[in-house]
Amino acid sequence: MSFNSGLGMERSYYTATANPFTPAPKLEGEAQADVVVIGGGYTGLHAALNAAERGFSVILLEAGRIGWGASGRNGGQMIPGWRKGTGDLIARYGESKARTLFDLALEARALTSERIEKHNIQCDLRTNGHLTLATKPSDPSWMRDEAETLARVMNYTRTRVLSADEAAAAVEAPGFHGAFLDEGGGHLHPLNYALGLAEAARNAGVQLYEDSRVSRLETQSGVVAHTAQGVVRARYGVLACDALLGDLEPRLASRIMPVANYLVATEPLAQSLIANDHAVSDSRFVVNYFRMSADNRLIFGGGERYTPDPPADIAAFAQKHMLSIFPQLANARIDYAWGGLVSISMTRMPHIGRMGDLFYAHGYSGQGVLIPALAGKVIAEAMRGTAERLDILASIAPPEFPGGAMLRSPLYVLGMLWYALRDRL
Numbered sequence: 001m002s003f004n005s006g007l008g009m010e011r012s013y014y015t016a017t018a019n020p021f022t023p024a025p026k027l028e029g030e031a032q033a034d035v036v037v038i039g040g041g042y043t044g045l046h047a048a049l050n051a052a053e054r055g056f057s058v059i060l061l062e063a064g065r066i067g068w069g070a071s072g073r074n075g076g077q078m079i080p081g082w083r084k085g086t087g088d089l090i091a092r093y094g095e096s097k098a099r100t101l102f103d104l105a106l107e108a109r110a111l112t113s114e115r116i117e118k119h120n121i122q123c124d125l126r127t128n129g130h131l132t133l134a135t136k137p138s139d140p141s142w143m144r145d146e147a148e149t150l151a152r153v154m155n156y157t158r159t160r161v162l163s164a165d166e167a168a169a170a171v172e173a174p175g176f177h178g179a180f181l182d183e184g185g186g187h188l189h190p191l192n193y194a195l196g197l198a199e200a201a202r203n204a205g206v207q208l209y210e211d212s213r214v215s216r217l218e219t220q221s222g223v224v225a226h227t228a229q230g231v232v233r234a235r236y237g238v239l240a241c242d243a244l245l246g247d248l249e250p251r252l253a254s255r256i257m258p259v260a261n262y263l264v265a266t267e268p269l270a271q272s273l274i275a276n277d278h279a280v281s282d283s284r285f286v287v288n289y290f291r292m293s294a295d296n297r298l299i300f301g302g303g304e305r306y307t308p309d310p311p312a313d314i315a316a317f318a319q320k321h322m323l324s325i326f327p328q329l330a331n332a333r334i335d336y337a338w339g340g341l342v343s344i345s346m347t348r349m350p351h352i353g354r355m356g357d358l359f360y361a362h363g364y365s366g367q368g369v370l371i372p373a374l375a376g377k378v379i380a381e382a383m384r385g386t387a388e389r390l391d392i393l394a395s396i397a398p399p400e401f402p403g404g405a406m407l408r409s410p411l412y413v414l415g416m417l418w419y420a421l422r423d424r425l
């Protein structure tokens, strides 16, 4: 069992349909590079690839298997923008900075497609848009405001609000009050995207290591990363461990919080449930999200759990949420079920920045398929001496969770249960 297996990853749909990938060796002995990247998910892989393209020698250390963290397990939904809507961004940061942040998020969307195209990554990319279904009768009102603000302030005209009838035609699920369509969204096979990035990094000269958990970091001058059987000395380090960071860097741990989330994949269905192959979420606080796979299965995620132990039956746990939206699937076989840890921040904005020679990016709060392409690029730019964009992202750092790393969980659970209860009411 590797460091980042568990929660059913071995039996996930993504593992069963993964493209071939030659495993990387374990780090043994001493090594030196310009940059050591810790973590082999989207963040680490983009940072490594961008650094290598800018002429740095790069070593990437992955504790388990490359892509087996959140990056290889997620819903595969490409949702443009940030986890917080534009109205929230403007209220929090003012119009000018909100515009800058929104443009950065659009760049992330573009960079993701460019990477997939440039490296010919076979990851079932679909670019028909992302749909947010209106769960409450009041949702279409904020959706209209959001579409209007996006057009007026962000000059982004790819969104529109669908009526209840249009939503019902788009997704075969009863009872929604409308929907918000963002034509810039889409979906992909998340693990194959990660493995494709790893292959691209390898081709760019990055030395990849798996089964090489960093147990200790020295950051006084440059970065020294120690594993059980080796050590890497580098000018710069990138911490890209997201929800699996643990206590490796206590100065960062209290900014993010891991929350477990579970998915199922049905058997291949005779007919698609989503007319235009959108990626779809609903507007609940504890969000349900789903899409069709390339072989016409419904891939459905929903229902968070705030206790560290997984449900006894992951399939039954996620299936219950699926049937609340698609009752017609009562007899559909569940072929795969798995879960993963999402790292969330207090503000739902990521925590990106640097401490001396150590860069970090994590806490995408459930919207981390696209942003890592930007985070990795901006970190590499800063290593090359242009820190302007990193500084912008660092300026929105989320605060620590109340209670710090020790107490964040019980306090947070109380808060989340309150919002989950509001969803139900």
Ligand SMILES: Cc1cc2nc3c(=O)[nH]c(=O)nc-3n(C[C@H](O)[C@H](O)[C@H](O)COP(=O)(O)OP(=O)(O)OC[C@H]3O[C@@H](n4cnc5c(N)ncnc54)[C@H](O)[C@@H]3O)c2cc1C
Pocket (backbone or CB within 6 Å): 003, 004, 038, 039, 040, 041, 042, 043, 044, 061, 062, 063, 064, 065, 066, 067, 068, 069, 070, 071, 072, 073, 074, 075, 076, 077, 078, 079, 212, 213, 214, 215, 240, 241, 242, 243, 244, 245, 248, 261, 262, 263, 289, 301, 339, 340, 341, 342, 343, 361, 362, 364, 365, 366, 367, 368, 369, 370, 372
């Ligand atoms: C169930 C689930 C569903 C999601 N759905 C969506 C979605 O539909 N759309 C969306 O935009 N986002 C989604 N997300 C979020 C998204 O998957 C993440 O934000 C993103 O994958 C984070 O990438 P990462 O590289 O930062 O972290 P990860 O992919 O988790 O990679 C971190 C890596 O660091 C390694 N690591 C940890 N500690 C060490 C160490 N000490 N030494 C070496 N390596 C270490 C881990 O093994 C891991 O491989 C979802 C997440 C989950 C869990």
